[in-house]
Amino acid sequence: MTKLLVELAPGRPASGEVPEAGPTYTVATSPDGIHRPAGINTCYDLFKASAEKYADQDCLGSRAVGPDGKPGPYKFITYREAFQLACQAGSAFLHLGLKPKDRLGVFGPNCIEWMVSMQGCNRTSLQCVPLYDTLGDKAIEYVLGHSEAKFVVAAGAKLAGLAKSLKGVKGQLLGVAYWGEAPQEAQNAITAAGVKLLSWQQLLQLGADNPRDEVPPSAQDLCTIMYTSGTTGNPKGVMHSHGGVMSMVESMREFLDGQGMKVQPRDVYFSFLTLAHIFDRVVEEMVLFLGAAVGYYSGDTRRLLDDAKELRPTVFAGVPRVYERVYSGVLDKVNKAGGVKAALFHAAYAYKAAWMRLGFTSEWASPLANRVVFKNTQVRKLS
Template sequence: ATRKYLVQVAEGREAAPEEGGAPSAGPVYRCAAGAGGASPPAVPGLESCWDIFRLSVEKYPGNPMMGRREIMDGKAGKYTWVTYKEVYDTVIKVGASIRSCGINKGGRCGIYGGNSPEWVVSMQACNAHGIYCVPLYDTLGAGAIEFILCHAEVEIAFVEEKKIGEVLKTLPNATKFLKTIVSFGKVSPDQKEKVEQNGLSIYSWSEFVLKGDGAEEKYELPPKEKADICTIMYTSGTTGDPKGVLISNKSIITIVSAVDEFLRNSNEQIREDDVYISYLPLAHIFDRVIEEVFIHHGASIGFWRGDVKLLVEDIGELKPTIFCAVPRVLDRIYGGTSR
C-alpha cells in the first residue's frame, strides 16, 4: 500500500477582491502521522521541560542516564554511567548553588562547551528553577560570545574548562550582567585572579556542586508553565549579529510528543533500554530535543569524546541503538570506514 505522508484538512480558495482583497490560497495539508491535527496529542503531566526529567526520575530512578568514557593513562576505556536518581541529586544541588548566587526564575544562564554530563546537569538545573538556558558555541565567531553574554543579559555562565580563556576575553565588557563563572572542570590560579580582578566569582565544578549541598531545601522550585521561556538559542548571525530565538516549554514538549507520534505511526518507539550517542551540538535545537525525547523514555545517553576522528571508535564502544546524524557527519563516517 502507498504510504500517505500528508492529509488535506482544508480546501483551497479563489481570490476574493470584493471581500477586502483576500488572495487565493491552495489547500491546507498536515502531517498524516498526526491524523490531520494541528499539534500532536498532549503527554499527561508534561507542563514544562523540568517535568520531562522529573517524571523520568520517578519512573526510572535506577536506569543509567548519562555515560562517558573513562580515560586511564591517556587511553579511553569503557563507558561509566550515572543513574537518573544520581543525576537528579546533582541537579538539585547545582540549582541551589545557582539560586544562592542571586539568580531566580527568569534569570539567564549561559552554557558554553561541548556535549557532556555537566552540560545536561546545568541545563536541568535551569529547568528546575525556571531560569533561561542560553547555549553558546564558538562557531558563531570570536565576537559572538561577548555579544550573546551581553545581549541575553547572562548572569552566570557554565563553561568547559578549555574554553574559560574565551570567556575571559569578554571581560570587562560582559561584567555588566555576568557575575559568576563555573568551570566544568578545574580553575587555574591565573584564571581565578583575572576573574576576581573584574569583580566576578569563579568556581570549579566540584566547588559549585558543594556550594549547594545542604541548601536544597532553602530554595523551593518555582511553578513553571507551558508558556514560560525555557531557552534562548542564537542563530548563526550570517546576516548581522546573532538573533536570540525565545523557545518556550510548550515548544519543546510538543516536539517530544510529535517525535513519539511519528515513531508510533512508523511502528517504532523509543524504549528505556535504548542508547543514544550525544555528539551533535547541544547548543542546537535538534540535539537538544532528541536528548529530551530519550530522557522522557528513561533511556541512556552516552557522550562522545569531542573529536570527530574518534567518533566511530566511540560508537563501537557505546553500541548505540539509535543514531541521529546530519549529512556532513555521515560523509565523514563513510570516508573513514571506506579507507
C-alpha cells in the same frame, strides 16, 4: 512511499498588509494533534516524571580519560542521581542570586555537566542560553550582553575564550562555574574581572548545603534562547517556550512510533550533535522522556567512531556530513576487500534498497542481508 505529512489547512494569498502563508501540516500518524501525557507540560515535568519512573536505570554516561590520555569505558549515572545533581545545581544558582526567569549561559561540548546545568535551569524557571564560539571572536560577548545572562557554566577549556568576553559585560555576571581542568591563567583572568569563580564540585556542594524548593515553569514560560548566525549581522536569538519544546518532543516521538522505530528504556542514544542547537536538544529530551540512556561523545570529533564503537548505541541522530563520512568509510572497506565480498555487498545493498523503496523498513527489507552482510554497519537495531 509512505506519506509523512497531512495538510490541516490550505495556504493563503497575500492581502493588503497580511503576508502570504503556506499550508499548515501535521504528522500523518497524528492528524488530530499532539497527544501529550497528562501533567507533562514542561521540560521540568518531563525530567521529574522520568526520574521517578526510571529511578534506577542508566540515564547519562561519559568516558573518563585515563592516565595514558585515552578515554576509558562508558560509565553511567542513574535517573535518580542525575535528578539529584540537577536539584543541587538549581539550588546553587538560586543561592548565588539568580532569580526565576533570569538567563544562564552554558558553554562547552555535550556532556553530563551540560545536561545537569540545563535541567537545573528547568527546575528553577531559569532560561538556558547555549554559548558557542564558532560564530566568531565577538559572538560570546554579544550573546552574553544581548541575552542579559547572569551566570555561565562552562567547560574548563573554554574559560580563556570566556575571559576575553567579560570586558563587554562588566558587572553583569554573578559568577562562572566550570567543569574539568582549566588553565590557571584563564581562572586568574576571570577573577581579576571581579567575577566569582567556582569549580563544578564547588557549585554542587553549594547547592547541597543550601537546598532550595523547586520553582516549576509553566508551558508558556521561556525555556531557552538559541542563537544562530542567520545570514547577516549579529547572531539571532530564537526563543523557545517549554510548551514549544514539549510539542517538538511529542511530535518526534509520534513520528518515530509511526515509522516502527519506537524508543524504549533499554535503548542508548549517542550524543554528539551540539546541544546548542534545537535538534539535539529535542532528541535528548525525547530520549529522557522515554527512559532511555544518553551517552556523550568524548569531546573530540576525531574520536566519534571510537566512541560509537565503545558505546554501541541503538539510537543515532546525525546530519548529512556525518552520514557521508560513514558512507565513505564503509565503501572504502568494501572496495578494498574487492572480489566476492564486494560483489555480495553491492548485490545485497541493491536488493534491500529495492524493498525499502516499496515501503519496508530497514529491519524487514532483508533480514538475511542484515544478519550476514550488514551486521557491522547497522547502528539502530529496532526494538
